[in-house]
Amino acid sequence: MSKLTEGLTYDYLSAEAAPTREARIETCNAFGGSCNSLRTGMGTGCSKNNSRKFAQGGGCQLNLALGIVSSFQNVVVIIHGPLGCGSNNLGRAGTRKTARILKQRPTTTDTIWIQTNLDDTDVITGGIEKLRQAVLYAEQEYRPDAIIIGNSCVPGIIGDDIDTLLNELDGQIAAKVVPIHCEGFKSKYVATGYDSAYHGVLKKMVEPIQRYEKALPNELADSNEKYRHSKIVNLFNVGSTSYGDEVELSRLLTALGLEVRVLPLYSSVEEISRISEAALNISICATHDDYLLGHLKERFGTEYIIDTLPIGIKNTNQWLRVIAKFFKLEKEVEKLIAIETAQLEEALEPFKKVLKGKSVFVGGGETRIFTTGELYQSLGMRVVGLKPHNFDRFAIPMIDSIDDQEAVIDVAPGQPAEELVILSRLKPDLYVGHAQANAWITKLGIPTVPLFGQSFNYMGYSGAFELARKAARVLKNTSLSKKIVSNVALPFRPIWFESNPFDNIKEAKV
Amino acid sequence: MSTFIERAKVTCALGGAIVTLSALPKAVPIVHASGGCAGTLSGTYNLASGYKGSGYCGGTMIPTSNIVENDIVFGGEERLEEQIINTVKIIDADLYFVVTGCQVEIIGDDAVGVTHRYRNDKATVLAANTPGFLGDSFKGYEAVLSTIAAELVEKKDVKEKKTITILGIVPGQDVFYRGNIREIERLLNQLGIKANTFFGDGETIEKIRNYGDASLTVVLSENYGIETARVFEQIHQIPYITADLPIGASRTDAFLHKIGERLGIEPAEIEALLAKERKYYYSYIERILDIYTDLDFQRYAIISADTNYAFPLTSFLADDLGWIPHIVVIHDDIDDLRKKEYELKFKQLGSETKPKVVFELQAGQLLNHVRKSWKYNQNDKYFDALSPAFLVGSSLEASVAQKLGAGFLPVVFPITNRAVLDRGYTGYKGGLTLTEDIISALVSDR
Known part of the structure; x- marks a missing residue:
């Protein structure tokens, strides 16, 4: 549990889309002042509806949402919209490849995306048929584990019913078909894109782990397994975590005797489907993860840590302490922190x-x-x-x-x-x-x-x-x-x- | 009806409009759309066009109305008006240009009307409708330039015989647009021809206002820039011709002959220029003869490009470099008649073998087309393979080249594994640069 999420609930999956950040939490994107005045401003809620006289480009939730899911292994992403939406993949496809190499993930296929190329006729008649053709093409050409569809502004405004089509196709083809409702105009906050992406992931890609009664009971093996499972933690990565970050944070958690699984970016669809198999879910960024971890807690009962971002000595210490407390490793973590900080402090002196x-x-x-x-x-x-x-x-x-x-x-x-x-x-x-x-x-x-x-x-x-x-x-x-x-x-x-x-x-x- | 596209090598009309405006001298787009459109579309070109960057007022700097759901319900014209007024107050530009995204066009905001109401002496503000669903980037390029031709360029009754306007080189979509323009300008200047280029070195909005005195528009494309050329024809009585992008010696010879003939320049004068330039060109081509012939650098050429580049590139590889033009896969979304016409161009190639020409929208199909173009290896003891091969395309083709075991150089958009500054591939100098890049790719592992 976390103080940061106190009072928030996460039972939204029956809805087509995740609620926007502005609807779900009090948030602000226009405020000028100081640390002090911001604290007061947030307290009185006045900053919530602020806006700008002269505005510049802020960002689109579609890019953030699809940035998450397009990192998954062996998936095809379809952008249901005109040719501009998702075109940033042209600039990013290469960095995706580098990231896969750095993260030691398979690089056998290129990042594949398809645009439904909605035109002025489609604005009037709807673009459902093109979407169907695109899904079938993706299945036939690439045999992906999942086909993930990002819905853009145009179908959002004209009211294309993509969910009915995608549910129908989901049963007909081998790939999982996952709708993501991430229409840019719906939210001023690009962070809504995280919720939009995880809404789809939670709906279609996360399943309860199937367990079967053993034909030949084995108490020793069972208790071994139980012990092991009590130490498995999911460490949730974000678009801006590097492989170096993942190695470093995993190293620290492993030192506390935990078995770390880094999820969900750059993971396989199989790995994501087993997301509920952990004793604890650990976030490094509340802004990124609360929708996902909050929901997993409600659905599977998995406890979570949403605290600080482990950057800097103070925050890394704090992050480790909260996790250690959950596993009742308070003494052990202090030992770890003492060794690590002593070595680091010495190394930092010249800087x-x-x-x-x-x-x-x-x-x-x-x-x-x-x-x-x-x-x-x-x-x-x-x-x-x-x-x-x-x-x-x-x-x-x-x-x-x-x-x-x-x-x-x-x-x-x-x-x-x-x-x-x-x-x-x-x-x-x-x-x-x-x-x-x-x-x-x-x-x-x-x-x-x-x-x-x-x-x-x-x-x-x-x-x-x-x-x-x-x-x-x-x-x-x-x-x-x-x-x-x-x-x-x-x-x-x-x-x-x-x-x-x-x-x-x-x-x-x- | 249009179809879905796998990894389209274009953005939308709004993207094309933004990148075109960002390439004009001290022009600033005002984007009437949701908050993400301006940054995303500009960002695509900032990265994928050889890291051309945000420039003067691109990327996150672009003024935009940032329409949200509430505006979709109640209309966003008021927000746009506020944005125009404040942009002119804050941003220093010679031309402001309102362009629109899908959201505001579907709800029926009259962005052009709002802009016209705002017009005053303090600033030049134009507007065009450029929603993404209008089509690809080239549509946005046309929307911006044809509006400029119609509303900014002043009418002139007297034409300068030796002044021409160049169209068809689309910024961003042509990764080398500035270098390409520079060399064309250099060559034309030597024939006493002044070129209006919109995007070239030394252009200003003031100069663009005076483009009305050109005697001819030359569109270096069979498909893009034509709409704008027609506006120049109808409003300014300037006729137009199309020509192929002059890449390397053979195509540049043809280009200069065509322009010279049209402007009534003495053939002797053109021949003299060609002779001088060819002498220069071959004095450098001579350098690679040893490595080319000793290591047998003749290749089967596989070309994956848009119509602006496909034929000129193939011609350079076949006619200048002596490669075998094997297959050309073109990804433009154009009608069948224009496809047929374009295919005919390849008959001009000097090579004994002519290439197979395929039009294909889906980027993932390139490998299949190449495989289908050659007989399969049935594990024969003696197999005449499609080798040695070299692929010239975009950065998206890197993995195909790897699978084919072919050499590789990305020349068309998107290019993400090269940084491009003032490099260009047009003219004689561009031919040398392209030769350098290709031979460098072949020896880069040494």
């Missing part, structure tokens, strides 16, 4: 000397930026600002971890215009940011570190070392950003840099 007193700004997913900020703070840096893409109950406890409670907070999905004005004033020594943000910051002359990456180990103790080492390395030569700032222009009028960027947020009245 602390370099980083001490330097300022840092962190932008990206809410749980990752607060924990990453906390790590750099523990190395002697000052966190001068944070830009979470959205903000909700899962990150509220993390506000306290920032030393300077007057540090700037800009709750903003993307919205680089606001962020760049803030940064032009704060002028941090270092920026740590989400993909697609860092180039803009470079144009401001500020050196950057990517917030995540498929080949970077940022989690656990080895991750703390890597983040420290990387920041110190980046500061060894900041020539690129210096050259860029004097040669490449940002697209703003001068007046924008003189304005208060938070005037751009239309505050809702309480």
